[in-house]
Amino acid sequence: MPVREHRHPDHGIDPLFVNRWSPRAYTGEEIPDAILEQGFEAARWAPSARNAQPWRFVYSKRQSSSWEAVFGLLNGRNRLWADRASALIAVLSKTTHDDGSPNHTHSFDAGAAWANLAHQLFLAGWHSRAIGGFDRAAAGGLLGVPEGVAVEILIAVGRQGAVDALPEEFRQQETPSGRRPLTAFVSEGTYRAG
Template structure:
């Protein structure tokens, strides 16, 4: 099933979706470098670039630790990813030589992850965000200080066939939809949709 946008957008945005049927094919450094490079160019408040990425691949020493952080249901499919990436964001930034709270650290890390996901897709690799993991264990086992907020884990891999995926997930292994714009974009306050034609169509 392919997605149909309500308004014209570049297919990149509708083509990105989050499969669970990964092949386990090793991901080359060139792919990761380019995807992280795209993330690097995301905008951020005061250009603080609060994002940090911790990467593990199946052949390295951290893979088992990262898999162990995942909720069992997520581990079922993420074990066949080619990389797991923990996204952190620095809670403070430096302004005029002083450490001050950065109110947009999570927002900015989100922008970086979106860049990463779209660039990975352009290279033929899919991503799947994971919020279902033990953040306290991640902080302890990976020695992450309170200076950083633990945002999400991203699974990256080549999309595989349904046969390789635990049957529990077969029913949801397809691109999903979105709420319409008239429930998402508003004129000034949340009281009325922003676009007249959306209201007329409703």
């Protein structure tokens, strides 16, 4: 389904920002290492406070020995559709600066890196979807995350597949979502609830 049927920007922006979306239907095909490396390279260039670059990524490709364990972190509902993803990526962030002081923007900065990753993957013909429904407590131990590093999100990556390959409960949702108008979240001078 063409994205243009579901999304209409109110201002002139690059089509990349409108055309990238987060499907659940994937083909299950193997993702080349070079594609993942391009995504991580794009993430590397994200802005960060004090140039701390607090983001960290741990990935598992569906053909790897770590796949079943990482896939097992997902809640039951997410397992229903993510089983055909080509890779799962954990986004982590270091909560302190190198000098030990708190990094109050670690999550924000990791989010910027995730956006770069998502857009680069899209430009290479791959889609991604952030997953918040997973066992966060188990993720840290499974992935070997040390003290002072937060587990932010998991991301499914894959080539977009056919909607009818999804379980029935997800098929109606498999369309690019719209966005709130700018007036809902932008105000000058003082905060305005939107």
